[in-house]
Amino acid sequence: MPTKQTIHEMYQALIGQFNQDRLVGNVNRVPLLRRLVAALSHPEQHAHVIHIAGTNGKGSTGAMLAAVLQAAGFKVGRFSSPAILDDREQIQINNQWISEADFIDTYTEILPVVQNMGLSVNAISIFEWQFLISIVWFRNQRVDYMILEAGLGGKTDATNAISAPQLTVFNKVALDHMQILGDTIEKIAIQKSKIIKPGTTVVTLGDQAPDALRVLQKEATKQAVPLILAQADITVQAISDDEMTVNVTGDDQSWPNLRLNVIGVFQLQNLRLALAVLSVLRQKKATISDAAVRTGLQQIQLPDRLTPIGQRPLTLLDVAHNPDGMTALVQSVSMLAADKPIIWILGVLADKAVADMVAIVTPAAKAIITVTPDNPQRAMSAVTLAKCILAQTPGARVAAATSMAEALEHGRQLAGPDGLVVVSGSFYVAREVAELATGAADHDD
Numbered sequence: 102m103p104t105k106q107t108i109h110e111m112y113q114a115l116i117g118q119f120n121q122d123r124l125v126g127n128v129n130r131v132p133l134l135r136r137l138v139a140a141l142s143h144p145e146q147h148a149h150v151i152h153i154a155g156t157n158g159k160g161s162t163g164a165m166l167a168a169v170l171q172a173a174g175f176k177v178g179r180f181s182s183p184a185i186l187d188d189r190e191q192i193q194i195n196n197q198w199i200s201e202a203d204f205i206d207t208y209t210e211i212l213p214v215v216q217n218m219g220l221s222v223n224a225i226s227i228f229e230w231q232f233l234i235s236i237v238w239f240r241n242q243r244v245d246y247m248i249l250e251a252g253l254g255g256k257t258d259a260t261n262a263i264s265a266p267q268l269t270v271f272n273k274v275a276l277d278h279m280q281i282l283g284d285t286i287e288k289i290a291i292q293k294s295k296i297i298k299p300g301t302t303v304v305t306l307g308d309q310a311p312d313a314l315r316v317l318q319k320e321a322t323k324q325a326v327p328l329i330l331a332q333a334d335i336t337v338q339a340i341s342d343d344e345m346t347v348n349v350t351g352d353d354q355s356w357p358n359l360r361l362n363v364i365g366v367f368q369l370q371n372l373r374l375a376l377a378v379l380s381v382l383r384q385k386k387a388t389i390s391d392a393a394v395r396t397g398l399q400q401i402q403l404p405d406r407l408t409p410i411g412q413r414p415l416t417l418l419d420v421a422h423n424p425d426g427m428t429a430l431v432q433s434v435s436m437l438a439a440d441k442p443i444i445w446i447l448g449v450l451a452d453k454a455v456a457d458m459v460a461i462v463t464p465a466a467k468a469i470i471t472v473t474p475d476n477p478q479r480a481m482s483a484v485t486l487a488k489c490i491l492a493q494t495p496g497a498r499v500a501a502a503t504s505m506a507e508a509l510e511h512g513r514q515l516a517g518p519d520g521l522v523v524v525s526g527s528f529y530v531a532r533e534v535a536e537l538a539t540g541a542a543d544h545d546d
Contacts, residue, residue, distance in 0.1 A: 103202075112201035112476075115208060116188065119227035134262035135228060141233070143261045144240035145247060148178070151378065152260060152301075154251040154293045155272025157426045159373040161406055162272055163248045165375040169397030170246050171195050173389045178239030180232060180251045180260070183528050185405060186318030187461040187537050188227075194214075194242055196402045197233070207238045207386045227251055232259040254282050256295035256450040265300035267385070269326075270378055272314035273306060273370060275425035276454065290316035299324050302385075304378050307332035308368060309430070335369045340436065342409050347372070353380055361398045365407040365419075366436060367390070367429030372398075375448040404529040406431055410524075410538065414444075414516040416509070418534055419525045428523070434523055442520040444512040446502075448472035448530040451481040458526070459490050466523075468498035468515050470508045474529035505533040 103111070132199040138145070146484075151166060153159045160181050167177045177195055184190040189198040190407075211233055215225065223232075239247050247267070251258045274290045282289045290313035297320045298304055305317055321328040333351035338358065340346075345364050348354035349372075356376070361368065383389055407430070417437075423428040434443060445466040449455050454538045463469065469490055470481040481489075483501035490499045502508035512522040525536055
């Protein structure tokens with residue numbers, strides 16, 4: 102039997118072989134992937150599938166649904182992206198990452214099917230491999246539910262290779278990845294709407310962007326499937342550094358004093374959608390008790406969404422990386438901060454709507470410390486971002502840091518023990534913070 106070290110080396114070598122390119126923007130590869138999924142005997146048909154798309158909130162909604170379904174006694178496979186520290190984070194069953202050994206074994210199971218179709222390993226991108234490995238592993242582990250999160254868009258996303266899911270769920274549609282998906286809400290919504298298939302049930306937000314809602318309704322009508330709107334009214338009763346209590350009124354059930362172990366007003370929209378999905382599942386005879394809903398929402402596993410990473414000063418990490426996400430984050434932070442000074446550590450990718458995000462963050466911050474995300478191809482340098490901020494807001498208090506460690510130290514000094522430090526702008530920024538924390542933990546050991 103191979104040792105743990107040998108398996109790790111085999112896993113690293115395998116990941117190194119994969120095509121790292123993001124092929125989704127080149128051509129529509131879904132027809133090819135559908136042939137592969139069919140050749141694998143449709144592993145996704147062995148479980149109830151919930152397919153989630155949208156611009157912001159997919160991860161939060163998926164985590165809420167997974168937590169409640171697990172509390173109800175179901176075995177839940179969840180495929181989400183991107184990862185923070187390890188690609189295996191993207192493939193989980195009941196919050197446990199796929200092991201390196203299972204990843205290798207599942208790849209080995211799929212490889213002959215790929216080769217029989219005349220394809221090489223590199224003909225499939227790493228994200229496509231991860232998707233295929235996830236659904237085959239979920240089938241092999243006999244999960245009850247598969248929660249599959251679209252990576253980018255919908256029409257040409259690898260996850261669109263599945264047959265009709267039980268539910269198709271749409272979070273908020275907003276502007277992001279515009280160079281691939283289009284430069285308007287309508288164009289982006291059209292791309293995302295193409296995951297709707299005959300036989301599914303569609304659930305989306307009642308306060309979805311009007312242009313997006315029209316597109317989703319049109320596609321649902323075309324596919325002759327129902328579209329259900331999440332419209333419950335939710336108010337925050339109490340909020341702390343790591344949990345909040347809300348009252349929910351509407352749709353078909355009220356939930357007084359509902360506690361969640363996540364914070365942020367942006368989570369109310371995700372909760373509204375998750376509760377609507379759970380209501381539909383109950384109507385479809387899934388056994389989900391009220392107790393399971395309450396228990397599950399207190400056990401959500403969701404790193405890096407307004408997550409506390411330090412105290413005195415309170416330091417929060419969030420992966421907001423587009424104007425819609427940043428707006429929601431600023432609203433949440435302002436609620437938490439009260440009169441505390443807010444020091445913002447910001448790192449962004451150059452292909453994002455940088456000027457719009459800067460315009461949202463700058464008024465909320467006493468000072469901004471810029472960092473360079475660890476992505477040489479796409480990152481905007483800390484110096485360039487600082488210049489962008491000053492060009493928009495002359496006189497703003499801005500400093501460019503040479504490292505995340507330096508930024509955190511400087512931010513904590515500026516905030517003082519009673520202030521607030523917020524780190525955001527990119528998943529790559531979150532990864533650097535996580536790596537720092539991991540390194541510190543290793544050092545402590």
